[in-house]
Amino acid sequence: MIVKPVPSFKTIVREVWKPLTLLFVWDVIVTVVYYILPFRAPELPLTLFGSAVALFLGFRSNSAYQRWWEGRGLWGLMINASRNLARATRNFLPDPEAASFKRDIVFRQIAYVNALRCQLRRQSFDDATLGYVAKAGAEIAMQRGNAANGLLDGTGRKIDDARRAGWIDTIQQSAMESVLVDIANAQGGMERLKNTPLPNHFRFFPMLFVHMFCILLPFGLVETLGFATPLGSTIAGLMFLAVLAIGDDLVDPFANEPHDLPLSAMCRTIEIDLLQSVGLEAPSPIVADRKGVLW
Incomplete structure (x- = not known):
C-alpha cells in the first residue's frame, strides 16, 4: 500500500x-x-460521450474500492480477534502450569495469519511462517490443502485439551471458541474476495x-x-x-502489488502484540520502503 x-x-x-x-x-x-486532406471531421457530442464513460468508470472504481475496503475491514477484524485470543489465553490459563501452552497458542496464531497471508498472495510459505509453525509444533497442519484452516483447527483442539486438563471450564472454552469463529469468518470473507473476481x-x-x-x-x-x-x-x-x-x-486487495493491502505489515502487528501479551520479545514494526510502499 x-x-x-x-x-x-x-x-x-x-x-x-x-x-x-x-x-x-x-x-x-x-x-x-x-490539415493535409480536404475533409473536415464530423462534430461529435464529446460531452455526452464523456459523461457516459465517466459514469461507467465511476461505478467500476467504486466497486473496486469497496472490495479493497472490505478486505481491509476483514484484516482489521483478524487483528482484533488475534488480540482477543491472546488475551483470553493469558487470562484464562493458569501460571506457571500452562505457561508453555500459552506460548504454543500464540505461536500457532502468528503462524496462522502468516500462512493466510501467503495463501492469499499465492506465494510459497516463507521463513516467517515456517519458523512459527516449527515453534508451535504444527507441521502436520501444513500438509492440508488449506494450511491456514488446518492451523486454526489445531488451535481449537488445543483449547479443548486445556479444558480436558482442567485449566479452563466450558464457559471459558466457549468464549475462546467464539473468537475462533470470528477468525474463521474473516478468513472465509477474504477467500471469497480472492476467489471471486469482479x-x-x-x-x-x-x-x-x-x-x-x-x-x-x-x-x-x-x-x-x-x-x-x-x-x-x-x-x-x-x-x-x-x-x-x-x-x-x-480490484484484488490481496495481490502483492504496491497498491494492495499491506498484509506483511499487518501480520507483523499481530506478531508484536501477541508476543508482548505473553511477555516475549517482539520484532520491530514493518515500515514503508524508500518508494513509500508499505508491504
Whole structure:
C-alpha cells in the first residue's frame, strides 16, 4: 500500500504509458490528416460521450474500492480477534502450569495469519511462517490443502485439551471458541474476495468504452485545438486511462502489488502484540520502503 501523502506521477504514467503512447501517435495522425486532406471531421457530442464513460468508470472504481475496503475491514477484524485470543489465553490459563501452552497458542496464531497471508498472495510459505509453525509444533497442519484452516483447527483442539486438563471450564472454552469463529469468518470473507473476481462486464465494458472514447477524442478536438490537438487529447485521455488503471489496481486487495493491502505489515502487528501479551520479545514494526510502499 502506498502511504506517501502525494501519489507519484511516475507511478501513474508507468501504468498507462503504453496506451498513452498509442493515443498520442493516433492524435498526431488525426491532426496531420486533418490539415493535409480536404475533409473536415464530423462534430461529435464529446460531452455526452464523456459523461457516459465517466459514469461507467465511476461505478467500476467504486466497486473496486469497496472490495479493497472490505478486505481491509476483514484484516482489521483478524487483528482484533488475534488480540482477543491472546488475551483470553493469558487470562484464562493458569501460571506457571500452562505457561508453555500459552506460548504454543500464540505461536500457532502468528503462524496462522502468516500462512493466510501467503495463501492469499499465492506465494510459497516463507521463513516467517515456517519458523512459527516449527515453534508451535504444527507441521502436520501444513500438509492440508488449506494450511491456514488446518492451523486454526489445531488451535481449537488445543483449547479443548486445556479444558480436558482442567485449566479452563466450558464457559471459558466457549468464549475462546467464539473468537475462533470470528477468525474463521474473516478468513472465509477474504477467500471469497480472492476467489471471486469482479464480474467480466464490469471490467470489459469500461475498458472498451474508454478506448473508444480516446479514439474519437481527437476528431472532436481538432477543430478547436488545431495543432495542439495531440497534447490536449493525450492529457484528456490520461485522465480516463488513469481512472481505469486505479480500478485495476484495487480490484484484488490481496495481490502483492504496491497498491494492495499491506498484509506483511499487518501480520507483523499481530506478531508484536501477541508476543508482548505473553511477555516475549517482539520484532520491530514493518515500515514503508524508500518508494513509500508499505508491504
